[in-house]
Amino acid sequence: MIINHPLLGPRDAQEFTYLGDASLIDRPDWSAEDANEQYYGYAYLRDNPAGLHRELWFHEQGDRSWLVVTRNTLTHEITRVEFASHVARLAGRSR
Template sequence: MGEFIYYGDASLLKRPKWDDKNAEDKFYKYLYLRKNIAGIHKELWFHQQGDRSWLVVTRNTKNHEILKVELATEVVKGLDK
C-alpha cells in the first residue's frame, strides 16, 4: 500500500546453502527465528512503487528513526567477500 514494503530482518540475506552440514537446522533458524531487536535493527525493504530496488535499512525500532539506507545488492557483495 505504501511506497516501500517491509520484508524482515536483514539476516535473510544470509541464506544457508542446501548442502551445508546441518542444513535442516540452519534453514529452520533462517526461516523462523528472529532476534527481534528493540533498538538498532537492520532490515530489508522493497521500493515497490519506485525503482523496485531492495534496500537494507538501519532503523531504530524504539522510535522509528532511520539511520542508514544501503542497496541490498551492495550489502550482499560485502557479505560474499
C-alpha cells in the same frame, strides 16, 4: 516514515513493502550437513531487537530495488539506508 533512498532521495515509506530482518539476505547452504537446522533458524527465528534493527525494504512503487534500512525500533528513526545488493557483495556474495 521517510526512507532516504540512495539514488532517489527521500521517499515515503508507503512506496515500499517490508520483508524483515536483513539477515534474510544470508540464505543458508542447502547442501550443508546441518542444512535442516540452519534453515529452521533462517526461516523462523528472529533476533527481534528493541533498538537498532537492520531490515529489508523493497521499493515496490519505485525503482524496485531492495534496500537495507537501519532503523531504531524504539523511535522509528532511520539512520542508514544501503542497497541490499551492495551489502550482499560486501559480505562476499557474487550478486
